[in-house]
Amino acid sequence: MPQHDPRIDAYIAQAAEFARPILEQVRGVVHKACPEVEETLKWGMPSFVYRGRILCGMAAFKQHASFGFWQGANIVGPDGRKGEEAMGQFGRLTRLADLPSKRELGGYVQQAMALIDAGVKRPTTKSAQPKPPLAVPEDLAAALKKNAPARKTFEAFPPSHRREYVEWIVEAKREATRLKRVQQAVEWLAEGKHRNWKYMQR
Structure with missing residues (x-):
């Protein structure tokens, strides 16, 4: 019987409707x-x-989901399949059809297991270029300037955590939504929380 972590049940339940079947299928495979x-x-x-x-790991975002293997370069090739589009090796997943077949995906899982059994370490690619840091939007920068604890947390975060906040804010389609997100971001940052802190509470 598979061992399911209730925190992941909660994560999937809170994901966007399009993402739930993708996450469930990946989990099952x-x-x-x-x-x-x-x-x-x-x-x-x-x-x-x-x-x-x-x-391996998976994630759901506002407009896409992602899935990838920790040793992806050893499994689906050094370039991944669509690694530039999103986290993982399979690009931006927006529907089940974006995933490989269950058989193909299961084969990748077994390859990943074999690498772990053989003691293979995750490859380090010196040529791989890290994503350039996103510019901090002016409205967020101004809000952080007024809140020292929030600014200190934001500046101490690794680039990936800062990117999560910046992307969340710039993705807002309405000005009112963006303003609300800036205020929420500053509140969470002042408490030392990263963007997806809610998923850690389950």
Whole structure:
């Protein structure tokens, strides 16, 4: 019987409607291909661990979901498949048809397991260029300037955590929504919280 982490149940339940079937299918394929897998949350996102090491992980965002293997370069090639489009190796997932077939995906899971069994480490690619940091929007910068604890947290965050806040704010389609997000971001940052802190509370 698969071991399901209730925090991941909650994560999927809170995801956008389009993302839920994608996350559920990925979860089912991973458990079927790797009965020993354990579920957990890492960096606020659902992750699957095999024999103490990260096997793969998935995430849901406002307009897409993502899925990837920790050793993706050793499994689906050094360039991934659509790694430039989103986290993971499969690009921006917006519907089930964006995923490989269950059989293909299960095969990737088994390859990832074999790499862990063989003690292969995650490859380091010196040539890989990190994403350039996003410019902090003027409205967020101004709000942070007025709140020292929030500014201190934001500046101490790794680039990935800062990017989560910046993308959330700039994705707002209405000015009122953007203003509300800036205010919410400053409030959370003042409390030392990262953008997806809610998923860590389950």
